Structure formats: structure tokens, C-alpha cells
Amino acid sequence: MKGHRDESGMVLDIRNLSSPARSVGLNRFTNESVEAAASVSGGKLHKWIAGSFCLLCILQAALNVSLRLALPLQDSMNKEREEQKRQLDYIASQLNFLTKEREELKRKLEDFAHYAQQGWLYFNGSFYYISSITKTWQDSRDDCLQRGAVLAIISNTEEQEFIRLQQKVMWIGLTDRETEGVWKWVDETPLTASFWYSGEPNNFKHRNEDCVVINHYYDYENNWNDAACENLNFWLCEKDM
Template identity: 50%
Template sequence: MDKNLPDASATNRKLVVWSLGLLCILQAALNISLRLALYSSDAPDCDAVIRNLTEERDQLKRKLKTFDHYTQEGWVYFRSSFYFISSDTKSWADSRDNCLQKVADLVIINSKEENEFIRQFRRLFWIGLTDKEKEGIWKWVDGTLLSTTSSFWHRGEPNSYFSTDEDCGETKFNEVEDNWNDEKCHWQKFWICEKMEA
């Protein structure tokens, strides 16, 4: 064998090492390219994330400020609404005017849970329910008709007792779940205002 000719096995080894080195470089470049592609398409925009978090923080601060403001004025919070429980008595119309001055209205009871919440105060309260417009057609102060599935009339109510005009709704029989009564609107009662959370 000629000593001037390179050894075939040594050449093959160099070729294999060189090929492996080239494959490692290509693999690293491919990994970097894939990571960049994935990062740019799936990763959230950091500025957008920061903006969203800042907006959420500011919204929570506003809600907390509103909550503090209303609770300091004597409002009670329950399930996305603030409630003002009066400490004096007025007619139904004067009670409603008082609520409207507070940028609220007489309470509209939409659920069993809300009725239970109001029952816990154990007083006779005007609620935002009336049939003044048309006898026997009970409506809430926002104009919606009273649903028979979400009403809590006491047994035998409403009844316009002794054929008198009892056109305004109140809570009365607070020891039982069905505690509503119809009453003469000029009577003096406590009342509850409701303001939806902004």
C-alpha cells in the first residue's frame, strides 16, 4: 500500500464526524426557527396582557370605591345590587320618590334568594309592585309584569280586602316564605330601594 495515499477508514471517519457536526448545526438552527415561530404565533402579546391586567385592576378599584361609597351611606350589598332600607315611614308614592332621588327605585324581587334576603329584615316594607294602572294586573316599577312563577303572595293575597283599593305591594308575613300582601298605597310603611351595581 502506498504511504502517500490517505487511509480510507480515516477519511470515512472524518466524513462521518463532519456530517454529524453539520447535522447538529442544522438541528440547532431548526430548533431555534421552530421556537421563534411558535413564540411569535402562540405567545400572548406582553403589552396586551399588561393592558388587560391594568384595566381589570382599575375596574376593581372603581367597584371597591363604589362599594365603599354606598356602604358608608347605609346601603347593603346583595347579589349585584345595593339596597337602602329606610328608617322612617312614607306612603308608597313618597317612598318611590325617595328612591328615585337616590337614583334607584323601589325593590324588584326577582328570585327566591332575593325574597329571603329581604325577609331577614323582619319589617313591613313597600316593594316596587303595584296594580294601580289596571286592577289585578300587577307590575313592577320598571313596567314588567309580575310572573306567577316568581311571586311570593301570602295565601289569599292579593285580595283588595273588603273591596278596598289595595293597589301597592308590601312584605308583611315575614315568618313564611310567601310573605307579600296588597295594601292601601297611602298607608305609611318602611320601604326598600334597590340600585343595580354599575
């Protein structure tokens, strides 16, 4: 006896069948085999689809977890970068400040050496130059301007004491030439602290005394005297450091 086995495992014995019966049997067997094969293939497809869907769900879940972990990490990294940038900006600003401070100190040291070599005296943030010859008040003022300075402006007791101890009759930058009795410094600031000698200013013997000189009363704190601007005296220049 001969038979036929399809992929579903079914066996059909057709050896003893007549031709018409054999034909019907083969057709029926073929249809059943196709349905069985389709059933088997469809099951595998369903399993494959189901497995793929589960895998996608797992991947999606893993992606969601990764994103939840990555977002706080990214935010933390951004904050850290911002903090580092802020610190770097602060360090850069401090470095720039220190560089400017160094340059300013260097300039002051160079100025100090320059003026000290030329015989200028240093006191409380200013340099002072005492002339070795005599001139009128206006010529003395012009000389100071040529030196990048002004006739001395005395603003406090300490400065007056320093100048008085030089023990020299000198022009300073105080005058009332513009308006009689209204004393102003050469930088146009009004007189506030004054150190007039007793009885001064007085336009002695009705002379026009419009310029101020440090008088020879060196033992007295107050030793200013008004004098005629055409007189010849030493002078004192002052330059802020």
C-alpha cells in the same frame, strides 16, 4: 559587428550590407518586430480577458450562493418578526384587559365603602337601603330614584329570604296601578316569581290596593300583601352594584 535587438529578442546584423540592402533589411526587421510585439501583447490581453471572465464567473457563483442562503434567512427573520409582533399584540391586549379589570374592581370597592358607610346592606350583587321613616308608595319610589336606586325588585327565593329576615313592613317596587290585576315591577318587567301571603292579593274590603308591601308575617316565606298606595310604610331601595 554591430546589431539591433528588439523586444522580441531578434537580432539583425547590418554592418556588411549595402545601403539598399540595409534599408530593406531594416524595414523587414521592423515589420517582423511589430508583428511579434503585437502577438505578445494580444496574448497578454487574451489572458487578462480570460482571467477577468473567470473572476466574474466566480463572483457570480458566489453571489448566487449568497442569495440562496440569504432568501431563506430573510424569510425566517420575517416570520420571526411577525410572531414577535403577534405576541406583543396579545400581551398588550391582555394588559389592557387587566387594566380594565383593575379599574372595575377599584370602582366596586369604592362603591362598597361608600354605600356601607351610608348604612346600605349588601346581598348577592346589590345594595339595599331600608328607610327609617314612612312614606306613601310613590314618595318612597321617588326617594329611591333620588338615591340612584329603585324600589326593590325581588326576582328569586334567595332575595325574598334576605328581605323577609329584615323583619320590617316595607314597600317594594311592585304595582298594578296601570292595569288592574296585571302586576309589574317599577322597571316595567312583568311579575314571574311571586311570594303572596295566603289569600293575597285581594283588594281587601273592595279597596283599591294597587301597591305591594312586605307584610309582618316574617315567619312565612310568602308574606307579600297588596295595600293602598296612599298608606304610609317604610320602604326598601335596591341598587345593582
